[in-house]
Amino acid sequence: MSAIAPTPTSIPAPSAHGAFPVPQPLLNDFVLTVATVNGSGSQSANAVLFRAIFQMGVPVSGKSIFPSNIQGLPTWYTLRVNKEGWIARRADVDLLVALNPESVAEDLRALPSGASVILHSDLKSMLKRDDLKVHIVPFGELVAQVCPEVRLRKLVSNMVYVGVVGWLLGIELEEIQKAIVQQFGKKSKAIELNRNAANLGYNWSAEHLQNDRMLQIRRMDANRGKILIEGNAACSLGFLFGGVTVVGWYPITPSSSVIDNLAALLSRYRHDPETGKATYAVVQAEDEIAAIGFVLGAGWAGARAMTATSGPGISLMAEMAGLAYFAEIPAVIVDVQRVGPSTGLPTRTGQQDILKAHFLSHGDCRHPLLIPADPKEAYEFAALSLDLAERLQTLVFLMSDLDLGMNLWSAPRFAYPEKPMDRGKVLSAADLERLKKFERYRDVDGDGIPYRTLPGTRHPLAGYFTRGTGHTPAATYSEKTADWTENLDRLAKKFRAAADLLPAPVVEVESKGDVGLIAYGTSDMAVKEALDLLRREDGDAPGYLRLRGVPFSDAVRRYLERHRIVHVVEQNRDAQLTTLLRMDFPEFASRLRPLLHYDGMPLDAKSVVQKLRQARA
Amino acid sequence: MPSAPATPPATAKAPALNRAGLPLTAYRGLPSTLCSGCGHDAITNMIIRASFEMNLEPAQVAKLSGIGCSSKTAAYFLNQSHGFNGVHGRMAAIATGVNLANHTLLNIGVSGDGDTASIGLGQFLHMVRRNVRICYIIENNGVYGLTKGQFSATADKGSTLKRGEVNEMDPIDACALAIEMGCEYVARSFSGDQKQLLNLLKGAMRYDGTALVDVVSPCITFNNHEGSTKSYKFAKEREEALHDVTYVPDYEPFFADYDHGQTHTIDLPDGARIVLKKLDRDYDPSDRVRALELLSRARDEHLFLTGLIYHHKGGPKPLTKQKKLVAEPLATLPQSRTRPSREVLESIMDSLS
Numbered sequence: 001m002s003a004i005a006p007t008p009t010s011i012p013a014p015s016a017h018g019a020f021p022v023p024q025p026l027l028n029d030f031v032l033t034v035a036t037v038n039g040s041g042s043q044s045a046n047a048v049l050f051r052a053i054f055q056m057g058v059p060v061s062g063k064s065i066f067p068s069n070i071q072g073l074p075t076w077y078t079l080r081v082n083k084e085g086w087i088a089r090r091a092d093v094d095l096l097v098a099l100n101p102e103s104v105a106e107d108l109r110a111l112p113s114g115a116s117v118i119l120h121s122d123l124k125s126m127l128k129r130d131d132l133k134v135h136i137v138p139f140g141e142l143v144a145q146v147c148p149e150v151r152l153r154k155l156v157s158n159m160v161y162v163g164v165v166g167w168l169l170g171i172e173l174e175e176i177q178k179a180i181v182q183q184f185g186k187k188s189k190a191i192e193l194n195r196n197a198a199n200l201g202y203n204w205s206a207e208h209l210q211n212d213r214m215l216q217i218r219r220m221d222a223n224r225g226k227i228l229i230e231g232n233a234a235c236s237l238g239f240l241f242g243g244v245t246v247v248g249w250y251p252i253t254p255s256s257s258v259i260d261n262l263a264a265l266l267s268r269y270r271h272d273p274e275t276g277k278a279t280y281a282v283v284q285a286e287d288e289i290a291a292i293g294f295v296l297g298a299g300w301a302g303a304r305a306m307t308a309t310s311g312p313g314i315s316l317m318a319e320m321a322g323l324a325y326f327a328e329i330p331a332v333i334v335d336v337q338r339v340g341p342s343t344g345l346p347t348r349t350g351q352q353d354i355l356k357a358h359f360l361s362h363g364d365c366r367h368p369l370l371i372p373a374d375p376k377e378a379y380e381f382a383a384l385s386l387d388l389a390e391r392l393q394t395l396v397f398l399m400s401d402l403d404l405g406m407n408l409w410s411a412p413r414f415a416y417p418e419k420p421m422d423r424g425k426v427l428s429a430a431d432l433e434r435l436k437k438f439e440r441y442r443d444v445d446g447d448g449i450p451y452r453t454l455p456g457t458r459h460p461l462a463g464y465f466t467r468g469t470g471h472t473p474a475a476t477y478s479e480k481t482a483d484w485t486e487n488l489d490r491l492a493k494k495f496r497a498a499a500d501l502l503p504a505p506v507v508e509v510e511s512k513g514d515v516g517l518i519a520y521g522t523s524d525m526a527v528k529e530a531l532d533l534l535r536r537e538d539g540d541a542p543g544y545l546r547l548r549g550v551p552f553s554d555a556v557r558r559y560l561e562r563h564r565i566v567h568v569v570e571q572n573r574d575a576q577l578t579t580l581l582r583m584d585f586p587e588f589a590s591r592l593r594p595l596l597h598y599d600g601m602p603l604d605a606k607s608v609v610q611k612l613r614q615a616r617a
Numbered sequence: 618m619p620s621a622p623a624t625p626p627a628t629a630k631a632p633a634l635n636r637a638g639l640p641l642t643a644y645r646g647l648p649s650t651l652c653s654g655c656g657h658d659a660i661t662n663m664i665i666r667a668s669f670e671m672n673l674e675p676a677q678v679a680k681l682s683g684i685g686c687s688s689k690t691a692a693y694f695l696n697q698s699h700g701f702n703g704v705h706g707r708m709a710a711i712a713t714g715v716n717l718a719n720h721t722l723l724n725i726g727v728s729g730d731g732d733t734a735s736i737g738l739g740q741f742l743h744m745v746r747r748n749v750r751i752c753y754i755i756e757n758n759g760v761y762g763l764t765k766g767q768f769s770a771t772a773d774k775g776s777t778l779k780r781g782e783v784n785e786m787d788p789i790d791a792c793a794l795a796i797e798m799g800c801e802y803v804a805r806s807f808s809g810d811q812k813q814l815l816n817l818l819k820g821a822m823r824y825d826g827t828a829l830v831d832v833v834s835p836c837i838t839f840n841n842h843e844g845s846t847k848s849y850k851f852a853k854e855r856e857e858a859l860h861d862v863t864y865v866p867d868y869e870p871f872f873a874d875y876d877h878g879q880t881h882t883i884d885l886p887d888g889a890r891i892v893l894k895k896l897d898r899d900y901d902p903s904d905r906v907r908a909l910e911l912l913s914r915a916r917d918e919h920l921f922l923t924g925l926i927y928h929h930k931g932g933p934k935p936l937t938k939q940k941k942l943v944a945e946p947l948a949t950l951p952q953s954r955t956r957p958s959r960e961v962l963e964s965i966m967d968s969l970s
Contacts, residue, residue, distance in 0.1 A: 243955035297714020302948030455699035
């Protein structure tokens with residue numbers, strides 16, 4: 001599972017389930033896993049549970065571990081409730097809802113002693129342990145009572161477990177009802193059917209089950225002003241408000257919902273109020289090569305253009321990525337990272353595309369990366385990526401991942417962009433008339449960023465010829481070595497200029513000593529929790545700097561200067577960001593200690609703690 | 618900075634200006650670096666002449682190309698226009714993006730047989746299927762020039778390479794495939810048939826949608842030998858025009874006597890027309906099955922038929938009309954039209970909380 005196995009000397013974090021002689025009730029601090037079959041409609045039920053807990057003001061997170069198929073394979077949904085707000089994935093399960101005959105034996109076997117189980121009565125015979133608190137529920141009989149239509153029963157039975165779980169955990173029935181309305185919107189028949197199912201589950205449990213109230217949700221006020229959103233949807237909102245105009249794409253898990261959501265938002269909010277015409281175009285391409293081709297053509301012609309994809313799509317976009325770099329064309333690619341080549345593990349998460357995206361294509365090229373850690377940043381960085389692409393006239397990657405993209409997160413409300421859009425250095429016909437001169441690739445301002453004109457600009461000086469071949473500052477063909485190196489050096493200068501335009505790294509935890517830690521993206525929550533745990537239990541934890549982009553700014557250099565040891569937490573096998581840091585800061589290479597996690601599951605605090613303790617020993 | 622068009626000799630009369638107020642020289646590009654006698658240069662000249670006679674404003678044209686000898690020629694005409702020499706076989710996608718970003722531009726795409734029918738076949742067909750507005754020119758010589766003479770996918774069965782190798786496979790016929798994909802304007806011509814090519818290009822430039830002009834353009838260096846079916850000799854001897862093609866601009870009077878059973882008239886946007894005058898064959902270019910049958914026979918019998926092979930309204934709407942875009946180019950819409958209001962964000966946030 002993890003890069004380094006836990007050492008026998010490591011002290012396990014105290015946990016209440018079964019580890020202590022007198023069990024204490026777990027108030028707002030436990031993990032619930034629902035094991036079902038993919039395609040059975042459990043997603044809505046799980047969202048209702050999530051939402052009901054969220055509405056009670058309790059910090060909660062949800063992680064869906066699902067197979068790459070539409071129907072029939074096992075799927076798990078894990079809700080973590082934590083009053084302190086630690087909502088990274090936690091591997092131990094306190095309550096299991098076991099509904100899947102395929103996985104039930106293994107699901108039950110993996111539970112810690114003393115854990116609770118809600119077990120489908122059909123699966124009773126699979127129970128081989130006597131150290132679990134088991135609640136057997138006849139889901140089949142119950143659903144038949146509320147759902148006369150046989151074909152809907154599989155779907156509706158999920159809402160029965162919502163009622164059972166609600167009763168067991170003390171989730172207010174009213175909040176469940178509210179969440180159902182929110183989930184099903186205007187579909188009144190679905191609302192009624194699901195309400196009845198949840199009610200039945202709740203009431204039946206009250207009559208038939210024992211509740212020792214060891215796992216309880218108690219109302220808090222931690223979610224005031226917060227929203228619930230998936231990272232991909234947050235990203236779509238960023239592009240909507242960032243003023244995207246052309247979207248080219250090809251479907252691929254886990255990125256498809258970025259565009260599906262975006263297309264829905266655009267169709268709702270981006271039609272001219274007078275004419276009803278669209279101020280955007282979304283075109284589904286025949287493959288990722290064409291998708292990035294649309295983006296380059298549109299970016300060259302002046303549109304704010306983007307695409308979204310995942311690892312295999314990135315590979316197909318490689319040639320065009322190099323063209324964007326050399327011809328200096330604004331473009332944005334959202335990479336929702338997933339595991340492996342080809343099909344790999346398309347429904348598991350990771351940070352395995354960092355190096356590939358950064359160096360994508362042939363020849364010398366480096367692309368700026370933006371790395372959001374949460375939905376708020378996914379929203380902000382999406383809009384920012386369009387600005388940066390136009391400002392820098394280059395390809396910009398937004399490096400999301402499946403954990404952020406496809407799971408529901410609670411987040412602060414998004415702020416309206418206060419700054420006007422940055423359309424970069426574009427010369428108009430009037431500018432050309434004034435300047436009397438235009439050289440497409442001349443570094444006029446000393447920042448490596450040249451000026452461009454858009455096709456359609458009515459001025460005899462406006463036109464130029466864009467090519468991937470060697471060119472002079474005046475955009476004429478050249479095979480002279482000096483022209484080539486000067487151009488490469490200017491592009492490197494432009495790349496360095498990007499460092500100060502990207503979001504600055506954030507000191508999340510001040511360093512007390514000379515040991516620091518660098519992490520990025522969705523490792524954030526698990527790292528923060530791990531450091532908190534170490535501080536409380538060991539009285540010692542490294543500081544933490546969160547990177548939000550590549551290239552690295554001077555603040556990163558200073559951080560490396562100040563620390564004797566810097567752990568780098570990454571969700572990949574080969575320490576990809578560490579490699580970049582070592583390349584750009586060779587003088588500090590030996591200070592960097594990669595801490596790697598690459599099993600496809602979202603990072604959890606416990607494994608970070610174990611690895612940091614091991615490193616200390 | 619683009620270099621200024623060559624100045625005419627001092628003794629010359631003031632050059633004739635077109636309706637855009639420009640001389641023919643304003644439509645020229647850089648000097649060609651292709652082999653002397655290359656068919657592509659003749660096509661370049663016809664693009665220049667057609668642009669001049671069509672009164673194009675250089676700023677309203679985007680020149681697009683892929684990779685290959687043909688794709689280099691985008692630098693040899695319309696020097697004042699923006700040009701984009703992309704990557705091999707991917708001009709179709711780039712053209713699609715340009716069209717979406719600014720649908721007021723006329724895309725003139727120049728590609729080759731390798732660029733279109735080999736590496737770029739998929740993109741080419743999907744572009745046609747979407748009906749992207751473009752005048753798409755294939756400079757078709759059946760051979761890879763820049764890599765020194767390998768067969769391309771349009772090489773005829775039984776034709777030979779200069780070094781003797783025989784092609785055993787049937788050619789890919791871009792015209793036939795384009796018709797299958799719903800292309801409404803499909804023409805084939807010969808770089809040596811200047812009058813016909815000029816008129817077909819004009820029609821293609823005026824067309825609202827994908828217009829294909831597949832031009833057999835002999836490669837003087839690698840495919841002009843005995844045994845080639847794309848040589849000057851073969852093309853000159855075998856070319857059979859399906860009809861006489863005349864482009865009639867909107868500002869010229871249209872004579873009704875064009876239409877006496879001997880001609881076929883095609884209406885283009887804004888009042889321009891193409892008139893096809895019957896020659897030896899009785900050919901109706903609006904019949905799709907007939908067009909495909911003709912191309913199939915031409916392939917089997919090594920006929921070289923030129924003219925407007927197919928024209929029929931009935932394809933999908935041009936892509937930007939399918940997408941119901943606003944009248945102005947998306948590229949230059951102001952922020953007030955592309956960033957929804959604060960209230961919109963707040964209402965979305967409310968719906969998520």
